[in-house]
Amino acid sequence: MRVLAAMSGGVDSAVAAARAVEAGHDVTGIHLALSRNPKSYRTGARGCCTIEDSNDARRAADVIGIPFYVWDMSDRFHEDVVEDFLAEYAGGRTPNPCLRCNEKIKFAAVLDRGLALGYDAVVTGHYAQLRTGDDGLIEMHRAIDPGKDQSYVLGVLTQHQLAHSLFPLGDTAKPQIRTEAERRGLQVADKPDSHDICFIADGDTGGWLDEKLGAAAPNRGGAILDEAGEVLGDHEGTYRFTIGQRKGLRIGTPAADGKPRFVLDIEPVSGTVTVGPRESLAVTGLDCIRPLWCGTPPTGPLECTVQLRAHGDEHRAVVVPAADRSDGAAGFSVTLLDSASGIAPGQACVVYDGTRVVGSGTIASTRR
Amino acid sequence: MTVYLDHAATTPILAEAAAAMTAQLGNVGNANSLHASGRAARRVVEESRETVARALGCRPGEVVFTSGGTESDNLALKGLFWARRAADPQRTRVLATKIEHHAVLDPLEWLEAEEDARVDLIAVDALGRIDLAAFEAAVEAAPQDVALVSVMWANNEVGTIQPIARIVEIAHRYGIPVHTDAVQAIGQVPVDFAASGVDAMTVTGHKIGGPYGVGALLVRREVQLTALLHGGGQERDVRSGTIDAPAIAGFAAACELAVKEQPALASRLTALRDRMVAGILAVAPSSAYNGDPVSDVEHRLPGNAHLTFPGCEGDSLLMLLDARGIECSTGSACNAGVPQPSHVLLAMGCGDEQARGSLRFSLGHTSTDADIDALLEAIGPVVIRARAAGQTSRGAERA
Numbered sequence: 001m002r003v004l005a006a007m008s009g010g011v012d013s014a015v016a017a018a019r020a021v022e023a024g025h026d027v028t029g030i031h032l033a034l035s036r037n038p039k040s041y042r043t044g045a046r047g048c049c050t051i052e053d054s055n056d057a058r059r060a061a062d063v064i065g066i067p068f069y070v071w072d073m074s075d076r077f078h079e080d081v082v083e084d085f086l087a088e089y090a091g092g093r094t095p096n097p098c099l100r101c102n103e104k105i106k107f108a109a110v111l112d113r114g115l116a117l118g119y120d121a122v123v124t125g126h127y128a129q130l131r132t133g134d135d136g137l138i139e140m141h142r143a144i145d146p147g148k149d150q151s152y153v154l155g156v157l158t159q160h161q162l163a164h165s166l167f168p169l170g171d172t173a174k175p176q177i178r179t180e181a182e183r184r185g186l187q188v189a190d191k192p193d194s195h196d197i198c199f200i201a202d203g204d205t206g207g208w209l210d211e212k213l214g215a216a217a218p219n220r221g222g223a224i225l226d227e228a229g230e231v232l233g234d235h236e237g238t239y240r241f242t243i244g245q246r247k248g249l250r251i252g253t254p255a256a257d258g259k260p261r262f263v264l265d266i267e268p269v270s271g272t273v274t275v276g277p278r279e280s281l282a283v284t285g286l287d288c289i290r291p292l293w294c295g296t297p298p299t300g301p302l303e304c305t306v307q308l309r310a311h312g313d314e315h316r317a318v319v320v321p322a323a324d325r326s327d328g329a330a331g332f333s334v335t336l337l338d339s340a341s342g343i344a345p346g347q348a349c350v351v352y353d354g355t356r357v358v359g360s361g362t363i364a365s366t367r368r
Numbered sequence: 369m370t371v372y373l374d375h376a377a378t379t380p381i382l383a384e385a386a387a388a389m390t391a392q393l394g395n396v397g398n399a400n401s402l403h404a405s406g407r408a409a410r411r412v413v414e415e416s417r418e419t420v421a422r423a424l425g426c427r428p429g430e431v432v433f434t435s436g437g438t439e440s441d442n443l444a445l446k447g448l449f450w451a452r453r454a455a456d457p458q459r460t461r462v463l464a465t466k467i468e469h470h471a472v473l474d475p476l477e478w479l480e481a482e483e484d485a486r487v488d489l490i491a492v493d494a495l496g497r498i499d500l501a502a503f504e505a506a507v508e509a510a511p512q513d514v515a516l517v518s519v520m521w522a523n524n525e526v527g528t529i530q531p532i533a534r535i536v537e538i539a540h541r542y543g544i545p546v547h548t549d550a551v552q553a554i555g556q557v558p559v560d561f562a563a564s565g566v567d568a569m570t571v572t573g574h575k576i577g578g579p580y581g582v583g584a585l586l587v588r589r590e591v592q593l594t595a596l597l598h599g600g601g602q603e604r605d606v607r608s609g610t611i612d613a614p615a616i617a618g619f620a621a622a623c624e625l626a627v628k629e630q631p632a633l634a635s636r637l638t639a640l641r642d643r644m645v646a647g648i649l650a651v652a653p654s655s656a657y658n659g660d661p662v663s664d665v666e667h668r669l670p671g672n673a674h675l676t677f678p679g680c681e682g683d684s685l686l687m688l689l690d691a692r693g694i695e696c697s698t699g700s701a702c703n704a705g706v707p708q709p710s711h712v713l714l715a716m717g718c719g720d721e722q723a724r725g726s727l728r729f730s731l732g733h734t735s736t737d738a739d740i741d742a743l744l745e746a747i748g749p750v751v752i753r754a755r756a757a758g759q760t761s762r763g764a765e766r767a
Contacts, residue, residue, distance in 0.1 A: 028687070116757035
């Protein structure tokens with residue numbers, strides 16, 4: 001196959017590209033330039049789009065012996081990922097930009113351009129496994145290494161996208177990948193993993209949101225209330241809060257029982273943030289919108305497990321597709337058999353059948 | 369087989385240049401040492417200087433060897449600016465064009481930011497040629513304020529030859545020195561330093577079949593320059609650093625041969641280029657030829673062809689041709705490998721999309737009819753495929 005290797009400049013994507021070459025594919029390396037202004041805010045970033053990362057990716061491609069190009073996806077990235085990220089925070093939700101980037105950029109804009117240019121697939125360094133099921137459809141399963149499994153951030157991929165994807169690292173544990181990178185002479189073998197949001201250079205999400213949303217946010221400033229509606233203090237913007245957050249609430253008076261308080265609810269229109277004890281965070285059910293199914297969509301109630309945040313726990317659940325919700329949007333509702341805590345609307349609910357990803361939705365609301 | 373159509377980026381070294389360079393590589397001797405080995409190295413350097421001077425129409429003492437085009441441009445711009453301002457503090461204005469190479473634009477931007485220079489970039493017409501009336505007006509607005517003028521001899525992207533004689537005539541009315549970056553012009557079109565009247569000229573080795581990392585700034589004897597690299601003062605006290613005798617020997621050999629062969633090469637490349645352009649326009653009828661359509665050496669570099677392919681991303685075209693062994697350029701400035709729309713095309717009035725959907729093919733001394741045949745065979749299907757991929761990164765194809 002002719003495949004495009006998306007190379008971030010990190011160790012995983014470099015080894016994935018090398019493995020694709022070894023598997024006999026005709027591989028071309030590409031690095032995605034995702035920032036509009038590479039000279040300024042990219043240079044300090046610790047994510048995957050600094051000039052240093054681009055050079056690391058180029059060097060890895062040289063070592064592997066494949067052609068390498070930089071693709072400018074900055075406008076698409078800005079429209080589909082950054083603007084969505086801002087809108088979600090402004091709406092009191094907590095988005096996951098990595099899922100969004102996979103859905104809209106890596107396995108959409110890049111894949112579409114690659115297919116048009118005569119390529120058959122995109123190969124990335126994500127930790128997940130693809131298999132062909134009995135029905136002939138491509139199934140995505142969790143990676144062998146539970147610490148590195150990234151099937152959650154890939155839960156937005158459809159059958160078409162999966163059929164044109166390769167994840168060569170899913171059967172290997174991370175330490176072995178580093179050893180392999182070293183054996184292959186890749187200089188990035190000991191490069192630290194990236195954890196931050198790649199477009200927020202210094203990792204200060206709150207400060208970045210202040211700067212971008214700032215005074216223009218409709219919900220800048222408001223009251224912090226307890227569950228009884230008592231005002232405990234005020235804040236400078238609901239977008240600075242995430243459900244389940246404990247730190248940085250800056251409430252002067254301690255709780256009567258002396259126990260820590262957590263963000264329970266964010267109401268962006270009134271600008272209200274409600275806090276309360278840990279017990280009040282427990283969630284028994286969810287409603288999800290924007291369903292995306294990896295294969296055949298479920299038609300009736302499905303006993304399964306769900307994962308509600310990156311590297312989060314699995315919860316036993318029953319998923320009921322709701323094609324005709326009252327608001328007309330497609331979606332599904334989830335009844336949690338094991339209650340979950342601190343679940344933030346905007347995050348993805350990824351549905352699993354054993355190790356297999358069934359699909360995903362965006363959490364619209366939670367039930368307590 | 370590789371079809372190399374990127375001679376404007378760098379051209380293969382001439383056998384004579386490689387021989388002249390390698391003949392010196394084994395010799396010890398610092399050209400500034402006083403003993404026999406030093407004198408031998410000095411002799412190589414001075415003979416090379418005389419060769420370069422003969423080839424380019426200047427006096428040997430007017431050749432300042434440098435590490436290449438970027439250094440020569442920096443030395444000319446900053447060196448002239450500082451020296452002219454030191455002589456008269458009101459001279460803080462620099463005139464250049466919007467289509468200069470980044471080796472000129474970036475030093476000017478630096479002078480503006482750090483030295484309070486006022487940089488006036490003169491517009492060009494749709495063919496990429498300086499607007500002489502605008503230039504003249506800019507000079508005459510306040511000639512006493514102008515520190516220097518810098519206008520490239522020929523544009524590196526679209527190949528348009530600039531009216532250097534007219535520029536010199538206007539600037540010299542007021543005693544303003546003129547620098548020209550001629551790295552693309554040497555060996556392609558006739559260039560004579562003294563006859564041109566310019567005060568400083570940038571030339572470089574690797575664009576004319578010489579080695580990398582060596583070039584020269586030709587500077588008229590009477591022109592004062594402030595040094596950029598301080599040290600031993602080896603080159604006329606304006607450029608320091610141990611003299612690279614082998615590279616200079618290679619550069620001189622290339623210079624001599626390139627200038628001698630220029631008329632024959634120009635007529636051969638003009639024919640090849642015109643056939644290439646006609647062929648591309650025939651197989652990809654929606655494409656457009658950018659720059660000056662007049663084929664002679666008064667108007668356009670003989671080895672240059674620059675075309676826009678509407679609806680295509682230049683990147684996609686380059687990548688698809690590369691996969692078929694055909695090497696060309698998007699002709700745009702590269703910023704850590706991130707493609708930016710060409711400032712040259714934008715200055716010529718192209719839109720952003722047109723600027724991004726363009727390719728430069730540049731021919732040189734090793735180009736053959738077979739190269740053109742290979743390109744003409746590949747370009748049709750490549751354009752169709754690239755158009756299907758569209759300008760996806762711009763969001764133009766969004767569902």
